[in-house]
Amino acid sequence: MGRSDREVTLEVPGSKSITQRALIAAALAKGPSRLRNALLADDTLYLIKALELLGAEIEVEEGELRIGGTGGKISVPPERIFVGNNGTALRFLTSLVCLGEGRFVLDGSPRLRERPVEPLLRVLRSMGVSVETPENPGCPPVLIQSRGLPGGQVVFEDLDSSQYVSSLLLSSPYAARNVGIQLAGRTVSEPYIAMTLQVMEQFGVAVEKPAANTFCVPSGQAYRARSFTIEGDYSSASYFFLAAALGLARVRVPHLTAASLQGDARFLKILEDLGCTVAWRDGDVEVACGQLHGGDMEFAMGDIPDMVPSLAVLAAFRPGRSVITESAHLRIKESNRLAALAAELHKIGISARETPDGLIINGGRPCGGDIETYNDHRIAMSFAVAGLAVPGIRIADRDCVGKSFPGFWNELQKLSQGAPGGGKNDP
Numbered sequence: 001m002g003r004s005d006r007e008v009t010l011e012v013p014g015s016k017s018i019t020q021r022a023l024i025a026a027a028l029a030k031g032p033s034r035l036r037n038a039l040l041a042d043d044t045l046y047l048i049k050a051l052e053l054l055g056a057e058i059e060v061e062e063g064e065l066r067i068g069g070t071g072g073k074i075s076v077p078p079e080r081i082f083v084g085n086n087g088t089a090l091r092f093l094t095s096l097v098c099l100g101e102g103r104f105v106l107d108g109s110p111r112l113r114e115r116p117v118e119p120l121l122r123v124l125r126s127m128g129v130s131v132e133t134p135e136n137p138g139c140p141p142v143l144i145q146s147r148g149l150p151g152g153q154v155v156f157e158d159l160d161s162s163q164y165v166s167s168l169l170l171s172s173p174y175a176a177r178n179v180g181i182q183l184a185g186r187t188v189s190e191p192y193i194a195m196t197l198q199v200m201e202q203f204g205v206a207v208e209k210p211a212a213n214t215f216c217v218p219s220g221q222a223y224r225a226r227s228f229t230i231e232g233d234y235s236s237a238s239y240f241f242l243a244a245a246l247g248l249a250r251v252r253v254p255h256l257t258a259a260s261l262q263g264d265a266r267f268l269k270i271l272e273d274l275g276c277t278v279a280w281r282d283g284d285v286e287v288a289c290g291q292l293h294g295g296d297m298e299f300a301m302g303d304i305p306d307m308v309p310s311l312a313v314l315a316a317f318r319p320g321r322s323v324i325t326e327s328a329h330l331r332i333k334e335s336n337r338l339a340a341l342a343a344e345l346h347k348i349g350i351s352a353r354e355t356p357d358g359l360i361i362n363g364g365r366p367c368g369g370d371i372e373t374y375n376d377h378r379i380a381m382s383f384a385v386a387g388l389a390v391p392g393i394r395i396a397d398r399d400c401v402g403k404s405f406p407g408f409w410n411e412l413q414k415l416s417q418g419a420p421g422g423g424k425n426d427p
Contacts, residue, residue: 053079
C-alpha cells in the first residue's frame with residue numbers, strides 16, 4: 001500500500017493491565033487512593049463491582065477512580081462474584097478472596113467457564129486453601145472456603161498464563177507467612193509479571209528476587225494508599241499502529257511512554273523491523289510506513305500474545321510468509337484466537353493455517369468479507385483496521401470492543417476519511 005501524508009492523532013484509554021493491578025493494590029490498601037486515567041470498560045467495571053462486594057468503596061469522580069481500601073480485611077459477599085469474561089479478574093480475585101474468612105464463589109460468562117484456572121488452584125491447595133471447581137474441573141465456577149491465605153513455598157510449572165503468578169504475588173503481602181514462588185519450565189507473557197512487581201512497589205510493597213525465576217514476598221507488609229496515574233494502553237494503541245503500518249496515515253498517539261513496562265510496547269520494534277518509522281515527540285509516539293518489507297519472517301510472540309491479532313492482520317497485507325510462534329496459549333483467551341484468526345483471514349482471501357503453537361500466514365491481496373468476532377474485542381478491532389484498507393469488510397458484534405476500549409469506533413472514524421475501505425465496518 002502507498003503511504004498517506006495525513007497525520008492523525010488518536011487517543012487511547014489507560015492501560016487495562018495496569019488499571020486492574022492498581023485496583024487490586026488500592027482495594028487492599030488502608031485508606032483512600034485515587035487512580036487517574038484509569039480504564040473504564042467492561043472488564044474493569046466487572047472488577048470494580050467485585051471489589052465493592054469484597055468491602056472496597058469505589059466511586060468515579062471527575063474522571064478519577066476514588067477507592068476506599070479494606071486494609072486487607074475482605075468481606076464475605078452475599079452473592080457469587082460474577083466477572084463476565086474477564087479472565088484477569090477471575091485469576092486475581094481467586095487469590096484475593098483467600099484473604100477472607102468464609103465461602104466465596106467466583107463465576108463468569110459461558111466462555112469464562114471454559115478458561116482454565118487449575119494451575120493457580122493447585123498452588124493454593126498446596127498452601128492449604130480449600131478450593132473446588134464443582135461444575136467443570138479446573139474451570140469456573142470456583143468455590144473457595146477460606147480461612148486466610150497461609151503462605152509458604154510454592155512452585156508453578158509450565159504455565160500457559162503469567163496471570164496465575166501475578167495473582168498470588170498481589171495478595172501475598174497479607175498472607176500469614178512469607179510467600180516464596182518458584183517458576184519452573186515454561187512461563188509465557190513474562191513482561192506482565194514485571195508490571196505486577198512495579199505496581200506492588202509503587203504501592204509500597206517490596207518483593208525480593210533471591211534467584212532467577214524466584215520471588216519472595218515477606219509477610220506483614222501492606223499496600224499504602226496513594227494517588228496513581230495510569231499510562232496509556234499499548235494494546236489499544238496497537239490497532240492504530242497497525243493502521244499506520246498499512247499506510248493509512250501517519251498516526252500519533254499521546255500519553256504513551258518509551259520507558260513503559262507494558263510488554264506490548266515491543267510491537268513498535270516489530271513494526272520498525274518491518275520497515276515502519278517510529279518517533280517520539282513531546283511525549284507522544286508517531287508511527288508511519290511507506291512500504292512493508294517482504295519475504296519469509298518468523299515472529300515469536302510468547303511474551304506479547306495480545307499483539308497476535310494485530311500482527312496477523314498486518315501479515316495478511318505484507319508480501320511474504322509470516323510464521324507466528326510461541327502462541328499456543330491464545331487458544332484460552334476470550335476466544336480461541338488462533339482458530340478465529342485463521343478462519344477470518346480465509347474469509348478475506350488470505351491463506352492462513354494453525355500450527356501447534358501459532359499461525360502461518362501467506363500475505364496477499366485481502367478482499368471484502370463478513371467478519372465474525374467470536375465476542376472477542378481484539379478480533380473485532382484488528383479486522384476493523386483492515387476494513388479501512390479494503391472495501392467490503394463488515395464487522396459483526398461491534399459492541400464487543402467495550403471489553404477494553406469503549407471509544408474505539410469514535411477514534412477509528414478519525415482515520416476513515418480518505419481510506420480505501422471507506423471506514424464503514426458495517427455491522
